[in-house]
Amino acid sequence: MIRVTIVSPNHALRVGLREMLSNHAEIEIVGEAVRLEDVNEKETEVVLLASVSSVHMTDGKKNFAILFLTDDVESVRGILNSKTQVWGVLSVNATEEELIAGICAVGEGLWVGAPGLVESLMRLPRGGEGSGEESLQEPLTSREKEVLEKMAEGLANKQIALVLSISEHTVKFHLSSLYAKLGVASRTEAVKRGIELGLISL
Template sequence: MSDGQTRQTAPWRVAVMAASWQERASLQALVEANPALEFLASAADAEKLVDCLAGSVPDVIVTDIAPEPSDALKTLFELSHASPSLVVLSDDPDSDWMLDALPADAVAILPRNAMPAEIVASIEAVAAGLCVLTPDILARLLAETRPSRQKAPAEPFEALTLREIEVLAMLADGLGNKEIARQLDISDNTVKFHLSSIFGKLGATNRTEAVMLGMRHGFIMV
């Protein structure tokens, strides 16, 4: 969120990706009706969306994800060489695979039947660097972290280094690998190395869980 203060007065740039043209039209109309948002492009898949964007980088991508894992979203991030925030609308938002199947920068997961006001609020929240989860997802994540806390006395976790704490704090701010690398003046591979070490030390399986465990153990505050 290093440029958050400079972007607050300008509309957040939003792109839409959905298989159904009706869904794309509905989401486009929702974005265009809000003066705080600027619609950039829409497409049925990741590759077509990258073509439609023609080099423009959205602040947020709203996508109607299929109810099964797909490489399409990962392809979008690889092709665009950017780290926009992501708002995902899904029939099964609290499924076991959802968090692991999404790209690392996905920070909002909503049910497909979310109200328009909820979608708009989520777009603005993730653009500002916040995380949006349904109560069911949050409850499941909290439940999954409890065994780690119970095992702590018998199996103390390894303390994070100062650099790892920096990286973890940037994860909590919603930054992607490329932005973390830029701010710390390190390579993408070094960021991945730090993330792997953080996950291993905290016993986390994804970025969201790492942030929650980091908060629980007092490494970061948000």
């Protein structure tokens, strides 16, 4: 069972989300909060967050995963460029099934992205220096990009190996290499960085 805290300054929204999720065996609602910093980290595994201001007030490193609800593409970009440990973004109009699936996925350490939001994000112009793949000291190989894309789809190493017709050992080798090139230390950070650089098209 995944322990979830709902964070939003909107009381009605918190109540609605609690009612929607409370009847599912996979999820236990352990609390509600107006601000992210008020979340009990010891009790919470996943935060369902519907507050843009809270995202930008946090220092980034938390002991829980964050699933952010928004339809604002610029907010998504701001989150990806922040230090916040956001592991997923879904529409505020996500269905009950999508919310459950998203919570379960981030609870397992996977990255979740609503297709429409990610596609809109990829179409936005990228301003500033170092915002694209050219900012990497060493570009990813075509195979490393494939591994990164499959990882963004939520596939485990064994599944990636089957899809790409390579060994699981080779997948791990590519992961180590792309982690080093992207300057990250986890699957979640790699996907987040890949989206920032426009390397992933979901």
